[in-house]
Amino acid sequence: MTLAIAHLGPPGTYAEQAAVFYLNWLAQTTGVAATLRPYPSIAQSLQAVAKGETQLAVVPVENSIEGSVTMTMDTLWLLDSLQIQLALVLPIAHTLISCATSLEQIKTVYSHPQALAQCQSWLGQFLPTVQIIPSNSTTEALQLLTQDLTAAAIASMRAAELYNLPILATGINDYPENCTRFWVTSQAQTEISPQKYSTTNTHTSLAFSLPANLPGALVKPLQIFAQREINLSRIESRPTKRSLGEYLFFMDLEADRNSPKMQSALAELSTYTEILKIFGSYSILPITTLKSVESID
Numbered sequence: 379m380t381l382a383i384a385h386l387g388p389p390g391t392y393a394e395q396a397a398v399f400y401l402n403w404l405a406q407t408t409g410v411a412a413t414l415r416p417y418p419s420i421a422q423s424l425q426a427v428a429k430g431e432t433q434l435a436v437v438p439v440e441n442s443i444e445g446s447v448t449m450t451m452d453t454l455w456l457l458d459s460l461q462i463q464l465a466l467v468l469p470i471a472h473t474l475i476s477c478a479t480s481l482e483q484i485k486t487v488y489s490h491p492q493a494l495a496q497c498q499s500w501l502g503q504f505l506p507t508v509q510i511i512p513s514n515s516t517t518e519a520l521q522l523l524t525q526d527l528t529a530a531a532i533a534s535m536r537a538a539e540l541y542n543l544p545i546l547a548t549g550i551n552d553y554p555e556n557c558t559r560f561w562v563t564s565q566a567q568t569e570i571s572p573q574k575y576s577t578t579n580t581h582t583s584l585a586f587s588l589p590a591n592l593p594g595a596l597v598k599p600l601q602i603f604a605q606r607e608i609n610l611s612r613i614e615s616r617p618t619k620r621s622l623g624e625y626l627f628f629m630d631l632e633a634d635r636n637s638p639k640m641q642s643a644l645a646e647l648s649t650y651t652e653i654l655k656i657f658g659s660y661s662i663l664p665i666t667t668l669k670s671v672e673s674i675d
């Protein structure tokens with residue numbers, strides 16, 4: 379069976395790069411073949427899995443400069459059935475792509491809001507007067523560049539090569555150690571491979587709402603993990619969208635949900651929460667080898 383993997387498109391996005399890595403890793407470790415399917419948004423990539431159009435989606439979750447990708451968190455909360463299979467950490471090195479011959483000619487810069495935010499100081503220093511135009515992905519505006527010599531886009535070096543476009547500046551992210559964490563998600567019941575991944579689950583991600591906005595309401599859930607010496611690697615709040623000042627809490631914990639201490643923690647947590655969603659346990663793979671990200675052929 380060949381699996382389909384949804385990702386943010388068009389081709390050349392960082393999400394596609396992470397998906398290509400996963401596709402090659404999956405083939406090497408389990409022999410399972412997969413193909414890639416680009417979608418116009420992160421939400422649509424996740425919905426593709428929920429609707430059964432694809433078996434998997436690779437979506438960005440968190441960036442080391444800009445923090446959480448809120449569309450991923452909000453969509454995961456809404457879609458009940460999705461589970462995280464694996465996390466991937468991709469180094470992000472942005473370039474300025476343009477057919478202009480110098481920075482002085484540029485009047486507009488397009489990119490995904492996360493990428494624009496990761497380069498905001500560079501843009502302020504070298505292109506302080508340009509119009510910044512957010513797009514659905516880093517690659518969405520690339521096809522405009524050959525018609526408009528005053529336009530530029532922030533995307534990866536790999537994207538410039540794929541579209542055969544010139545690079546005007548490299549390494550333009552404000553911090554050199556720029557990384558984005560991606561999640562590989564599937565439907566809960568999907569068996570990706572009969573052969574178990576050769577990785578052990580190190581993290582569990584979950585989210586919950588609280589029954590009432592009272593003093594100490596968040597302390598109790600936090601104490602459950604502290605008492606069992608389970609380390610919290612991320613906590614994030616998102617509006618419930620029901621009323622102003624009411625939040626959902628997203629947590630990443632450093633333990634497998636099947637470990638005895640985590641099982642008892644989750645059982646106790648469910649007594650303090652209104653809705654508790656466990657997104658799954660998984661391991662984290664750093665994407666380092668260029669070979670795996672270059673092509674899918």
Ligand SMILES: O=C(O)C(=O)C[C@]1(C(=O)O)C=C[C@@H](O)C=C1
Nearest residue numbers: 391392393438490492515516558
């Ligand atoms: O637009 C892309 O290329 C994406 O894959 C999206 C995305 C994100 O949403 O964070 C992924 C990695 C980078 O942090 C910048 C953009």
